[in-house]
Amino acid sequence: MYDFRYHRPATISEAVDLFRQCDDGQYLAGGQTLIPVMKQRLASPSDLIDLARIDELKDISATESAITIGGMTTHAAIAASSEVRSRLAALADLASGIGDPHVRNRGTLGGSIANNDPTADYPAAIVALGATIITDRRRIEGDAFFTNIFETALEEGELIRAVEFPIPERAAYAKFPNPASRYAIAGVMVSKFADIVRVAVTGAGPFVFRVPDMEAALARDFSPEAIEKLQIPAGDLNADLHASPAYRAHLVSILAKRAVQAAKE
Amino acid sequence: MPTISLTVNGQPVTEEVDAPTLLVKFLREQLKLTGTHVGCDTSQCGACVVHVNGEAVKSCTMLAVQADGAEILTIESLANNGTLHPMQQAFHDKHALQCGFCTPGMVMASIALVRDNPDPSEDDVRQGLEGNLCRCTGYQNIVQAVRAGAKNMRD
Known part of the structure; x- marks a missing residue:
């Protein structure tokens, strides 16, 4: 790892100000991706701005229609939150399946979505639930947040405060994890609201995407049978040593049905 | 060089560390607590797991400076006068x-x-x-x- 200057601001505004003053600053959330990447010298920021001591980034709060989770909330805290578990179990389930217990004790919601790894789990939840990303300067709709592989709508120095998740009538996440890393080879979140059904896929493509054909079919009939015959095209899906595009396309159909079934139960 | 103060196995510790120093390296090389192992050094194998404020953490994937103020427990903390945990x-x-x-x-x-x-x-x-x-x-x-x-x- 190359040397860097380490900062530990106590407030969001202090963190954002520090970022502006740095040559090549980088926010440090849980570090479960950034630290390995720095160890491999694939990233060499001049300054690390550690967000761990900013208490306002760790709140979980709820209203009648939504749960808002601070950007520095760990996967373990989301999985263990009684509020999330009772009202948005699909998200608690998703968080409890990320990495391993030790990684979940450090890794954070904000760090994960800012990184936008194509095989990360949260993007499926953000898009399927129609969540809103709240930053230090604005609100970004979930559909507009993930823009390309490892790219997001965040501007230089923009900091994720929290994510606001609307509470669906039903939702569930089904994932086919890589057996070594637990990253999603493919993962599908399905949600049903009074006025809309959403199906969001992670792991299979360069970044999270929705499946309009499945959404339309499920809006008519929210059952696994309704999407029995729907296949997504393999063309643009990821190819690596773990799975071919055709295999990932097949997984998406299977996982979507499993998610619908789980959401109905 | 940053200075950190923390509690390791019940003992208060204050040390200077380079910012890139990993927690596991700090424990093994500065504090000579070599019971915590480095296996893969890529946060996969778990040989380096210690407790940070009561939570199991991979100490190869945490900076020593992030542990400033924390309570750390390593494998050396478990046995009591020769009696195993x-x-x-x-x-x-x-x-x-x-x-x-x-x-x-x-x-x-x-x-x-x-x-x-x-x-x-x-x-x-x-x-x-x-x-x-x-x-x-x-x-x-x-x-x-x-x-x-x-x-x-x-x-």
Whole structure:
């Protein structure tokens, strides 16, 4: 790892100000991706701005229609939150399946979505639930947040405060994890609201995407049978040593049905 | 150079560290606590698991500066005047190790697991140790040891 200057601001505004003053600053959330990447010298920021001591980034709060989770909330805290578990179990389930217990004790919601790894789990939840990303300067709709592989709508120095998740009538996440890393080879979140059904896929493509054909079919009939015959095209899906595009396309159909079934139960 | 103050195995420690120093390197090379091992150095194998403020963490994937103010427990904290911790004793009794390289991380992860789940099923143990790799045992005896250790800790 190359040397860097380490900062530990106590407030969001202090963190954002520090970022502006740095040559090549980088926010440090849980570090479960950034630290390995720095160890491999694939990233060499001049300054690390550690967000761990900013208490306002760790709140979980709820209203009648939504749960808002601070950007520095760990996967373990989301999985263990009684509020999330009772009202948005699909998200608690998703968080409890990320990495391993030790990684979940450090890794954070904000760090994960800012990184936008194509095989990360949260993007499926953000898009399927129609969540809103709240930053230090604005609100970004979930559909507009993930823009390309490892790219997001965040501007230089923009900091994720929290994510606001609307509470669906039903939702569930089904994932086919890589057996070594637990990253999603493919993962599908399905949600049903009074006025809309959403199906969001992670792991299979360069970044999270929705499946309009499945959404339309499920809006008519929210059952696994309704999407029995729907296949997504393999063309643009990821190819690596773990799975071919055709295999990932097949997984998406299977996982979507499993998610619908789980959401109905 | 940043200065950090923390508690390691109950002892207050104040040391200067380079910002890039990993927690595991700080423990092993500055504090000479070599019970915590570096296996893969890529946050996969879990040989480096220690407790940070009571939570199991991979110390190869945390900076020492991030541990400023924290309470750290390593494998060296467990035995008391030569008497093994109940979980260590269970690993011994059940022959849950061969080469022993993964054992410090396994034991620290198991104690954290049992604190959250005092009577884990076999499945709970296997899921709870997903972040810890053993290349010798095939895990069978480790799973038995964790369940036995959990019972010892309850008694």
